[in-house]
Amino acid sequence: MPRIDDASSSDLAAANLIDSSIKLETFTGVDIELRVAGIYIRGVARLIDDVIRFLVVSALAALLVPTGLVGIGLASVLGFFIWWTYNVLFEVLNNGVTPGKYYMGLRAVNADGTPIGWMNSMIRSILLVVDFLPIGFLVGIITMVVSGTQQRVGDIVAGTIVVYNRPRRVRNVADINRTVSIPEGLSSEEQLLFLSFQERISDLSPERAIELAETLHPLIATRGQEAVTEVIAIAQRIRMGT
Numbered sequence: 001m002p003r004i005d006d007a008s009s010s011d012l013a014a015a016n017l018i019d020s021s022i023k024l025e026t027f028t029g030v031d032i033e034l035r036v037a038g039i040y041i042r043g044v045a046r047l048i049d050d051v052i053r054f055l056v057v058s059a060l061a062a063l064l065v066p067t068g069l070v071g072i073g074l075a076s077v078l079g080f081f082i083w084w085t086y087n088v089l090f091e092v093l094n095n096g097v098t099p100g101k102y103y104m105g106l107r108a109v110n111a112d113g114t115p116i117g118w119m120n121s122m123i124r125s126i127l128l129v130v131d132f133l134p135i136g137f138l139v140g141i142i143t144m145v146v147s148g149t150q151q152r153v154g155d156i157v158a159g160t161i162v163v164y165n166r167p168r169r170v171r172n173v174a175d176i177n178r179t180v181s182i183p184e185g186l187s188s189e190e191q192l193l194f195l196s197f198q199e200r201i202s203d204l205s206p207e208r209a210i211e212l213a214e215t216l217h218p219l220i221a222t223r224g225q226e227a228v229t230e231v232i233a234i235a236q237r238i239r240m241g242t
Helices: 009-015 039-067 069-093 101-106 118-126 127-130 138-147 153-158 189-203 205-216 224-240
Strands: 005-008 018-023 030-039 106-110 160-163
Touching: 030 039, 039 069, 039 101, 039 106, 069 118, 101 106, 106 118, 118 127, 118 153, 118 160, 127 138, 127 153, 138 153, 138 224, 153 160, 189 205, 189 224, 205 224
Parallel strands: none
Antiparallel strands: 005 018, 018 030, 030 160, 106 160
């Protein structure tokens, strides 16, 4: 598994309430740096999501409650379902991105940088109750400040972090949308290597891109520019969960 190194103590001390960064060191020796979102920007994203949820639940109540007891019961069930599954459904089905996170340029991922799954997302969502205690997310805020990696209680237990979903400048690569299968038995660390390559491709020279892509042999059977194309195609399939 990748090893997570804290950013320098001086940087973290200055940025605990804003942002920080962590470095993931993979077995290939390629360091991957993730910029972790701080309290303020996560709070804004959370507020946006809460407003959306409130509006949806309120609209359902306005439609169903006037119909009588059955409508009240149905509105209660649907409202509860929407309120508690909103984050999970978006995070798992939309690559860690809720509407609020999308607007603020964030996404939730596993602590090793790989896409978040059902169990981890459910854990971090359920433990929002603990983070809220005693009022105003005080426990969550304190935990984020002292953790050094901006993790609230739910993130620590679930093994997740919230990072910046930085925009990608995609280099033109022939047949990038071609049909390709994800190699069988791919570990979370190996998935991270493919995803990291996809994120870094626009910053790499063609020669360096080929060199890094070929380090994934024998996970891929190709060489040269063909290896670059295949790695990016596999990374895209991993992101889509297919």
